[in-house]
Amino acid sequence: xxxxxxxxxxxxxxxxxxxxxxxxxxxxxxxxxxxxxxxxxxxxxxxxxxxxxxxxxxxxxxxxxxxxxxxxxxxxxxxxxxxxxxxxxxxxxxxxxxxxxxxxxxxxxxxxxxxxxxxxxxxxxxxxxxxxxxxxxxxxxxxxxxxxxxxxxxxxxxxxxxxxxxxxxxxxxxxxxxxxxxxxxxxxxxxxxxxxxxxxxxxxxxxxxxxxxxxxxxxxxxxxxxxxxxxxxxxxxxxxxxxxxxxxxxxxxxxxxxxxxxxxxxxxxxxxxxxxxxxxxxxxxxxxxxxxxxxxxxxxxxxxxxxxxxxxxxxxxxxxxxxxxxxxxxxxxxxxxxxxxxxxxxxxxxxxxxxxxxxxxxxxxxxxxxxxxxxxxxxxxxxxxx
Amino acid sequence: xxxxxxxxxxxxxxxxxxxxxxxxxxxxxxxxxxxxxxxxxxxxxxxxxxxxxxxxxxxxxxxxxxxxxxxxxxxxxxxxxxxxxxxxxxxxxxxx
Numbered sequence: 001x002x003x004x005x006x007x008x009x010x011x012x013x014x015x016x017x018x019x020x021x022x023x024x025x026x027x028x029x030x031x032x033x034x035x036x037x038x039x040x041x042x043x044x045x046x047x048x049x050x051x052x053x054x055x056x057x058x059x060x061x062x063x064x065x066x067x068x069x070x071x072x073x074x075x076x077x078x079x080x081x082x083x084x085x086x087x088x089x090x091x092x093x094x095x096x097x098x099x100x101x102x103x104x105x106x107x108x109x110x111x112x113x114x115x116x117x118x119x120x121x122x123x124x125x126x127x128x129x130x131x132x133x134x135x136x137x138x139x140x141x142x143x144x145x146x147x148x149x150x151x152x153x154x155x156x157x158x159x160x161x162x163x164x165x166x167x168x169x170x171x172x173x174x175x176x177x178x179x180x181x182x183x184x185x186x187x188x189x190x191x192x193x194x195x196x197x198x199x200x201x202x203x204x205x206x207x208x209x210x211x212x213x214x215x216x217x218x219x220x221x222x223x224x225x226x227x228x229x230x231x232x233x234x235x236x237x238x239x240x241x242x243x244x245x246x247x248x249x250x251x252x253x254x255x256x257x258x259x260x261x262x263x264x265x266x267x268x269x270x271x272x273x274x275x276x277x278x279x280x281x282x283x284x285x286x287x288x289x290x291x292x293x294x295x296x297x298x299x300x301x302x303x304x305x306x307x308x309x310x311x312x313x314x315x316x317x318x319x320x321x322x323x324x325x326x327x328x329x330x331x332x333x334x335x336x337x338x339x340x341x342x343x344x345x346x347x348x349x350x351x352x353x354x355x356x357x358x359x360x361x362x363x364x365x366x367x368x369x370x371x372x373x374x375x376x377x378x379x380x381x382x383x384x385x386x
Numbered sequence: 387x388x389x390x391x392x393x394x395x396x397x398x399x400x401x402x403x404x405x406x407x408x409x410x411x412x413x414x415x416x417x418x419x420x421x422x423x424x425x426x427x428x429x430x431x432x433x434x435x436x437x438x439x440x441x442x443x444x445x446x447x448x449x450x451x452x453x454x455x456x457x458x459x460x461x462x463x464x465x466x467x468x469x470x471x472x473x474x475x476x477x478x479x480x481x482x
Contacts (some may be wrong), residue, residue, distance in 0.1 A: 079426065080415070082415075083406065083408055083424045086406070087419050118409060119410060120410050158455055348422045
């Protein structure tokens with residue numbers, strides 16, 4: 001079982017590095033794979049499209065037709081969902097433009113069409129947009145004018161305002177499953193981190209194929225946003241989805257990325273550690289071409305120690321293929337606490353490093369004893385990613 | 387919808403303007419606002435779809451494609467016609 005699980009995990013990483021490279025799954029790597037378990041994991045991680053293309057590129061490997069058919073169903077369903085969400089996005093962006101509300105597209109709303117060359121490879125749950133804090137009220141009013149209704153199943157609309165949450169209450173479309181989240185901040189309020197909005201808006205740029213007058217984050221800000229989510233909010237869980245985004249951004253927008261500015265912004269905002277570990281994992285796990293100079297500068301700025309590096313390398317590899325909503329061998333609060341231990345090192349370098357290393361090795365021992373467990377139903381209250 | 391028999395080599399198929407295109411690597415996803423279904427075209431169907439501009443006849447589409455695929459226009463005609471019939475059936479192409 002251990003060897004098969006190892007091969008399955010390796011296949012998932014390979015799928016995320018081979019897309020577009022024409023390399024398919026090879027005979028040795030596919031031996032003994034439990035395909036249905038692999039597909040279930042890939043679907044939960046949002047990389048089933050990559051697995052399909054990886055399987056399609058296989059030469060001489062007998063992948064069961066039912067596996068290919070199931071992957072194709074997921075792949076085309078993701079594409080179809082994207083098309084429907086894109087219609088909603090166009091409606092919303094047009095309305096915001098008419099009211100003079102500037103918008104920056106976030107996450108999948110930007111990445112799927114503008115960065116990925118294949119919209120089925122970037123599944124989306126929600127439509128996330130960033131507006132200036134001063135425009136929040138008008139943006140909410142405009143959504144309601146379009147027929148959107150606040151989804152208060154988790155918290156009331158007022159709660160989001162009272163808590164100065166990083167986005168408004170999610171708004172549900174009357175026409176379908178689209179949920180729109182209007183953000184005022186990039187970093188979740190649960191994190192002691194702020195990516196100052198002024199700089200983000202100053203560096204934002206028009207998208208190449210606009211639906212209205214929407215903007216996109218500068219590529220370096222895009223990477224920092226992903227890093228804050230991966231290393232901060234998500235505790236490295238679901239990591240391969242984010243690392244896959246990092247790979248696509250670096251491959252497609254590489255020449256436009258200002259690596260030096262990324263280091264400066266990360267240092268100014270106190271997220272150099274998040275950026276370092278995210279980019280390091282992207283390079284180690286998905287062979288992303290992150291420049292040495294950038295990693296070295298972030299490592300120095302974040303005063304990253306050996307124990308931390310060791311801990312995150314080992315933990316990150318496991319967590320990258322562990323969906324957020326699946327059963328975990330330890331309570332999720334511990335996982336969320338792990339990056340907090342890294343952040344704590346800022347104030348208490350020695351103890352913080354020891355804590356991070358200790359927690360990670362304890363987690364690792366638990367993981368090694370872990371066996372696959374069936375996933376529980378997704379908890380919609382926690383759906384904060386698109 | 388256009389009846390199968392009415393599509394000849396002199397027909398001029400045209401893409402329905404409201405249909406949105408989304409890239410799926412080599413394939414293309416077509417989606418018409420307000421419709422539940424979306425349709426994925428493989429690279430061959432995509433090539434035909436892209437030539438359906440309302441000006442070219444089916445015969446001219448076969449001529450253009452024959453230069454790319456190394457088969458004669460006559461050999462391609464039945465496949466191209468079948469593809470256009472299917473696109474018309476799906477409501478993403480109209481025939482003039």
